[in-house]
Amino acid sequence: MPARQPRTARTTLRLAIAVSVSVAALAAALVVPWGGTEPEAAPDPTVAHIPEPPTAPATQPRRDSYACPAYSGIDRTNPLPNLYKDTFAWGTTPPYKVGDGKGNVNWRVNPDKNPSWYMWLHSLRWLGQGIVAAGKGDKVALKRVSTIAHDWVTDNPYPWKADVGAYESTMHRTNVLICLRQATLSALHAARLPLEYAWLDKALVDHAWFLQKNYSGDWNHGTDESLALFGVGCTLGRADLKKVASDRLTSAIKTSIDTQGSTNEQSTAYAQFNYSLWGRAIDVLQKCGVDPGTTIKARRRELAKWLALATNSLGNLHQIGDSEVVKTAPVTGTVLEYAGTLGKQGIRPTQRIGIFDAGYIFGRTGWGETRAFTQESTYSIRFGPSRKLHGHEDHTSVTYTSHGRDILVDGGHAGYKMDEWRSWAKSQFSHNEMTVLSTATDHPDTKLVRSKILPTSEFYELHDSLGAGIDRTRDVLVLKDPDLIVVLDRGQAASDQEYQTLWHLPSDQQVRVVGSSAVAARPGDRVKTTLLQIPFQQATTPIKVASGETSPVQGWHYKTIDKKVPAPVVTFSRSGRSASILSVIVPTRTNAAVSYTTTQQGSRMLVNLKVDGVVTTIAVSQDGTLQRIK
Numbered sequence: 001m002p003a004r005q006p007r008t009a010r011t012t013l014r015l016a017i018a019v020s021v022s023v024a025a026l027a028a029a030l031v032v033p034w035g036g037t038e039p040e041a042a043p044d045p046t047v048a049h050i051p052e053p054p055t056a057p058a059t060q061p062r063r064d065s066y067a068c069p070a071y072s073g074i075d076r077t078n079p080l081p082n083l084y085k086d087t088f089a090w091g092t093t094p095p096y097k098v099g100d101g102k103g104n105v106n107w108r109v110n111p112d113k114n115p116s117w118y119m120w121l122h123s124l125r126w127l128g129q130g131i132v133a134a135g136k137g138d139k140v141a142l143k144r145v146s147t148i149a150h151d152w153v154t155d156n157p158y159p160w161k162a163d164v165g166a167y168e169s170t171m172h173r174t175n176v177l178i179c180l181r182q183a184t185l186s187a188l189h190a191a192r193l194p195l196e197y198a199w200l201d202k203a204l205v206d207h208a209w210f211l212q213k214n215y216s217g218d219w220n221h222g223t224d225e226s227l228a229l230f231g232v233g234c235t236l237g238r239a240d241l242k243k244v245a246s247d248r249l250t251s252a253i254k255t256s257i258d259t260q261g262s263t264n265e266q267s268t269a270y271a272q273f274n275y276s277l278w279g280r281a282i283d284v285l286q287k288c289g290v291d292p293g294t295t296i297k298a299r300r301r302e303l304a305k306w307l308a309l310a311t312n313s314l315g316n317l318h319q320i321g322d323s324e325v326v327k328t329a330p331v332t333g334t335v336l337e338y339a340g341t342l343g344k345q346g347i348r349p350t351q352r353i354g355i356f357d358a359g360y361i362f363g364r365t366g367w368g369e370t371r372a373f374t375q376e377s378t379y380s381i382r383f384g385p386s387r388k389l390h391g392h393e394d395h396t397s398v399t400y401t402s403h404g405r406d407i408l409v410d411g412g413h414a415g416y417k418m419d420e421w422r423s424w425a426k427s428q429f430s431h432n433e434m435t436v437l438s439t440a441t442d443h444p445d446t447k448l449v450r451s452k453i454l455p456t457s458e459f460y461e462l463h464d465s466l467g468a469g470i471d472r473t474r475d476v477l478v479l480k481d482p483d484l485i486v487v488l489d490r491g492q493a494a495s496d497q498e499y500q501t502l503w504h505l506p507s508d509q510q511v512r513v514v515g516s517s518a519v520a521a522r523p524g525d526r527v528k529t530t531l532l533q534i535p536f537q538q539a540t541t542p543i544k545v546a547s548g549e550t551s552p553v554q555g556w557h558y559k560t561i562d563k564k565v566p567a568p569v570v571t572f573s574r575s576g577r578s579a580s581i582l583s584v585i586v587p588t589r590t591n592a593a594v595s596y597t598t599t600q601q602g603s604r605m606l607v608n609l610k611v612d613g614v615v616t617t618i619a620v621s622q623d624g625t626l627q628r629i630k
Contacts, residue, residue, distance in 0.1 A: 064234065064287070064288050064289050065234065065287055065288065066178065066230070066231040066234040066235050066284065066287070066288055067283075067284075067287065068131075068175070068178060068179035068182055068183075069175050069179075069227075069280065070128070071125040071126075071127075071128030071176070071179075072125055072172075074090065074120060074123070074125040074126050074128065075125065075126060075127070075128025075129045075132075077089040077090065077095075077126075078126040078127075078128070078129060079129055080129045080130055080133055080141060082095060083126075083127065083129070083130045083141075083144055083145065083148070084101075084144055085097060085101055086098055086099025086100065086101050086102075086103065086104075086105060086148070088121055088126050089126075090116070090117050090120045090121070090126070091114070091116065091117060091562055092562045093111060093112050093114065093117055096109070096111050098121065099148070099151075102147070103144060103147030103148045103151055104151055105148060105151050105152070105155075107121070107122065107152060107155050107156060107163075107166075109121075110165075113417075114417055115164070115165070115416055115417060116415065116416055116417070118165040119164075119165045119168050119169045120169070120172075121165065122152070122156075122163075122165040122166045122168075122169040122173065123169035123172035123173050123176065124148070124149060124152060124169075124172070124173045124176040124177070125172055125173075125176055127145045127148060127149065127176060127180075128176075128179075130142075130144055130145035131145050131176070131179050131180050131183045132183070134146075134180075134183040134184065134186075134187050135182065135183035135186045135187060136186075136187075137186075137187055138187070139187060142183065142184060142187050145180060145183075146180065146184070146197070146200075149176070149177065149180055149200075149203075150199055152173070153199060153203045158206040158209070158210065159210060159213075160210070161210075161214065167214070170207060170210055170211060170214070170225070170228075171211065171221075171224045171225040171227070171228040171229075172224075172228075173207065174204070174207040174208070174211065174228035174229075174231065174232060175228050175231060177200060177203055177204055177207065178204065178228075178231050178232070178235050180200065181193065181197075181200050181201070181204070181235065184197055184200070201236065204232050204235065204236060205232070205236070207228070207232065208229055208232040208233070208238070208241050211225050211226075211228060211229040211232075212229065212241075212244055215248065218251070218252035218254075218255035218256055218264070219252075219255075219256060219264055219265060219389055220256070220265065220270060220273060220274055220277055222248070222252060223249065223252055223256060223274070223277050223278070223281065224277065226245045226246075226248040226249050226252065226281075227245070227249075227277075227280065227281060227284055229241055229244065229245040229248075230242055230245035230246060230249075230284060230285070230288070230290075231284070233245060233288075234284075234288035242288065242290060246285060246290050249281055249285070249292075249296070250293060250295070253278065253295050253296045253299055254295065254299075256274060256278070256299075257274065257278070257299035257300065257302070257303050258299075258357075258358060259299070259302065260302060260306070260356050260357060260358065261299070261301075261302030261303040261304070261305055261306035261307075261356075262303075262306060262356045262357070262358030262359075262360065263303065263358075264358075264388075264389065265321070265322075265389050265390045265391075266320075266321045266358075266359075266387065266388060266389055266390055266391025266392075267320060267321030267322045267323045267389075267390035267391065268307075268310050268317040268318055268319065268320045268321065268323045268326070269317065269321075269322065269323035269324060269326045269413075270321070270322065270323070270389075270390050271303065271306065271307060271310070271317075272307055272317060272326060272328070272329060274303065275300060275303050275304065275307060275329075275331075276329075278296055278299070278300050278303075279300065281296060282296055282297065282300075304331070304334045304335055304336055305335055305349075305351070305354075306354070306356065306360075307328060307336055307339070308328075308334075308335040308336055308338070308339040308349055309349075309351065309354040309362040310328075310360070310362050310380070311328040311336075311339040311340070311378075312364075312378040312380075312399075312401045313364065313373065313374050313375070313376045313377065313378045313401045313402070313404070314374065314401055314404075314405070314406070315327055315328055315339070315340060315341075315342045315374075316328065318362070318378075318379075318380035318399045318410075319399065319409065319410040319412060319413075320360075320380060320382065320392075320394065320399070320410065321390045321391045321392050321394070321413075322390035322391075322392070322413045323390075323412075323413055324412070324413055324558070324559060324560045324561060325412075325559040325560070327340065328340040330345065330346070332346075334346075335347070335349050338367070342373045342374060343367065343368040343372075343373035348367050348368070348369070349367055352364055352365075352366065352367070353453055353458060355448065355451065357384070358384055358385070359382055359383045359384015359385060359395070359446070360380065360381075360382065360383075360384070361379075361380065361381040361382075361383070361448070361451075361460060362378075362379075362380055363378065363379050363380075363381075363458055363478060364376050364377065364378040364379070365377045365378075365480045365483060374404045375403065375404055376402075377400070377401060377402035377403075377478075377480070377483040377587075378400070378401045378402075379398060379399060379400045379401075379478055379485065380398065380399045381396070381397070381398050381460060381462070381476060382394045382395050382396065382397050382446075383395055383396065383446040383447065383448050383462050383464075384445065384446060384448075385445055386443060386444050386445055387426075387443060392410075392425070392426045392427075392430070392431065393426060393427050393428045393431070393443045394410070394428075394431040394433065395433065395443045395446035395462070395464060396433045396434070396446060396462050396464070396472070396474040397410070397431035397432045397433045398432045398433075398476065398485065398487070399432065400485060400585065400587075402483050402587040403483075403527045403587050403588070403589070404527070405506070405525075405527055405587075406506045407505075407506075407529050407585065407587045408432050408485075408503060408504060408505070408585065409504050409505065409506050409557055409567070410430070410431060410432075410504065411424070411425050411429075411430025411431060411504060411556065411557060411558065412425060412430070412556075412557050412558030412559060412564075413425060413558050413560075413561050414426075414558050414561060414564065415561035415562065416561075420553055421553065421556075421564065423553075424552075424553040424554070424556075425558060428443065429502065429552075429553075429554060430504070430556075431502070431504070432502060432503055432504055433474070433501070433502065434472060434474065434489035434491060434499060434500065434501045434502075434579070434581060435499070435500045435501075435502060436466050436467070436470055436472065436491065436493070436497050436498070436499055437497070437498040437500070438467065438470075438497060438498070439466040439467040439470060443464065443466065444464055444465060444466070445464065446462055446463070446464035447462065447463050447464065448460060448461070448462055449461040449462065449463050449473075454628070455480075456479065456480045456481060456628065457477060457478065457479050457480070457627075457628040458476075458477070458478045459475070459476070459477050459478075459625070459626055459627065460475070460476045461473065461474070461475045461476075461624060461625075462474045462475075462476075468494075469493055469494035469495070470491070470492075470493045470494075470497065471491065471492045471493070472489070472490070472491050473489070473490045473491075473624060474487065474488070474489050474490075475487070475488040475490075475624040475625065475626050476626070477618065477626035477627070477628065479616065479628060481614070482586070482588075482609075482611040482612065482614045482616060483587060484584060484585060484586045484587070484609070484611065485584070485585040486582075486583070486584050486585075486607075486618055486626055487501070487582070487583045487584075487585070488536065488580070488581070488582050488583075488620060488624055488626060489501050489579065489580075489581040489582075489583070490578070490579065490580050490581075490624060491574075491578060491579035492577070492578050492579075493577050493578070494577070495577065496575065496576055496577055497575070497576070497577070497579075498573070498575055499573065499574045499575070499579035499581065500571050500572070500573050501571070501572045501573075501581045501583060502569055502570075502571055503531055503569065503570040503571075503572075503583070503585065504557070504567065504568075504569050505520050505529065505567060505568045505569070505570065506522075506557070506567060507557045507565040507566060507567035508522040508525075509521060509522055509529070509567070509568055510522070510523060510568075511545045511547075511568045511570060513543045513545060516532065516533045516534070516535075516540050516543070517530055517531060517532045517533065517543075517594075518530070518531040518543050518545065518570045519531075520568065520570070521590060525590060526589055526590050527587060527588070527589060527590060528587070528588060528589075528590045528592075529585065529586065529587050529588075530584075530585075530586040530588065530594040531543075531570050531583065531584070531585055531586075532583065532584040532586065532594070532596060533572045533581070533582070533583060534582040534583075534584060534596065534598065534607060535582070535598075536580050536582040536605060536620055537580040538574060538578075538579070538580045538581075540572070541572070541573050541574065543570060543571065543572060544570075544571040544573065545568055545569065545570055545571070546568070546569045546571065547566045547567060547568040547569065548566030554569055555567060555568060555569045582607075582620065584596070584607070584609065586609075586611055588611060588612050589612065592611065592612035592613075593610070593612065593613075594609075594610070594611055594612070595609075595610045596608060596609045596610065601619070603621065603622050604619050604620060604621040604622065605619070605620045606618070606619055606620075606629065607619075607620060615630065616628065616629075616630050617629040617630040
């Protein structure tokens with residue numbers, strides 16, 4: 001089923017470019033759940049890592065083989081000399097000595113009480129450089145990595161489910177043990193493992209048994225588990241393990257990626273990771289004699305179209321859910337090539353607006369047809385099912401780029417340490433939406449009530465109920481020439497509430513409040529953003545600006561999980577049983593004048609905007625309809 005389109009403009013998401021199979025692993029890591037559907041442990045796909053292919057085998061691979069899937073970049077910060085010192089490094093934690101220098105590791109250490117650090121210690125992926133060296137014949141390296149891996153097996157006997165770090169890293173560690181087995185055979189020029197390495201095959205069988213008994217479900221974590229299980233079956237010639245794994249993959253794809261290309265992760269970064277992961281699934285199945293069928297390829301093609309539409313004018317994915325600021329991977333031969341290269345290569349997509357039932361609206365003024373790719377304006381709007389997996393409380397939230405820069409940003413992704421920072425980053429208060437202070441818990445489903453797409457404007461209305469007797473409606477009108485966004489937030493409750501419409505700005509902005517407007521700009525920049533608060537049905541209140549606050553947490557931006565920077569948040573507030581907050585977000589060149597007047601025309605209010613000499617008129621109706629008149 002194609003992405004749902006606006007009522008009045010049935011455009012198509014069929015971008016008519018076949019997606020080639022890509023087996024490159026796009027980024028570092030997978031995130032893992034702490035039981036149920038709540039992932040809180042490990043790091044996620046990052047912006048820093050370059051797509052890396054599986055490690056090339058030392059010899060020509062045999063038919064029905066399983067390629068070592070490399071080490072997700074963790075090996076880069078753990079060079080071979082450090083392995084000889086039993087030193088492990090991950091994230092911002094300095095290299096830490098985890099063993100006695102002889103390969104005897106204390107698997108319970110966690111210096112910063114960081115669940116991600118601990119999980120990646122147990123993954124054994126930090127042994128990557130040593131395993132690669134061993135595969136090339138370095139016997140000293142082989143001895144060290146074998147000693148550390150054997151030490152893990154000895155100190156963490158099956159089953160290891162009681163230790164969450166050992167549990168959550170099982171599929172990663174399984175792949176490392178397969179890589180170690182391949183390197184051992186290569187180093188020893190052997191066709192079969194010598195008796196002294198029999199523990200390695202026993203460990204693989206134990207890991208396969210664990211993966212069969214502890215399936216995480218149909219999302220990226222379960223997909224990677226299935227691939228690791230399949231890898232054991234392929235490596236040890238176990239048809240039974242291959243069948244269990246391939247059956248799971250065949251079933252999981254229907255949940256992981258829907259027919260419109262949306263994933264069930266509620267995160268743009270994880271959507272891109274899933275594109276890579278399912279590409280690897282195709283490759284893995286084919287190389288070990290199993291037909292992956294047509295569904296994986298078909299769903300993956302739709303995901304490529306989704307990712308292209310989710311790419312903003314800066315070449316990044318809109319930062320949604322548990323996502324760092326991530327570049328769109330320019331996969332050759334797909335629609336992602338044009339999006340990921342900022343229009344320099346590939347075939348220009350024809351679809352400008354996409355509305356997806358999973359709760360995403362992605363729109364843009366164009367793909368660089370009449371102005372530079374980076375000078376287009378792009379936006380995202382969230383709605384849909386309630387939060388799960390890597391989602392945030394971001395329903396109705398907007399992100400926006402224009403004039404070659406970020407205009408409205410998401411609060412970002414604070415990682416998986418359960419503290420006040422992650423709580424804030426997931427909450428409604430880190431997103432561009434109208435918040436209600438008494439409803440800081442999970443958002444329910446949000447409906448896209450109506451939409452209308454015209455050549456120079458798009459209108460959307462979204463509605464949800466944040467709690468008992470608390471209704472929220474957001475109407476959004478996006479304009480082209482001049483590029484700007486008009487937002488009407490309306491709240492209705494059975495008792496008095498504190499309503500706040502939040503606008504999160506990039507960290508380089510300085511904000512100046514002038515009456516009922518706020519002007520934000522980076523010193524010396526050629527672009528500014530004017531935020532207008534226009535009276536509609538209620539008087540306006542004084543504008544508040546927060547940046548870098550800690551009690552409560554507000555005014556921050558996480559571009560990566562390990563670095564937060566103060567970033568201004570402009571707040572328009574109302575108190576009482578109802579709220580009506582009309583905002584206009586206007587990006588312009590720094591010297592441009594922005595002004596407005598209002599007039600009444602029957603039951604609707606006309607907002608006459610003058611933006612850098614261009615006059616346009618917006619009609620605001622009593623029912624919330626926003627319409628461009630001029």
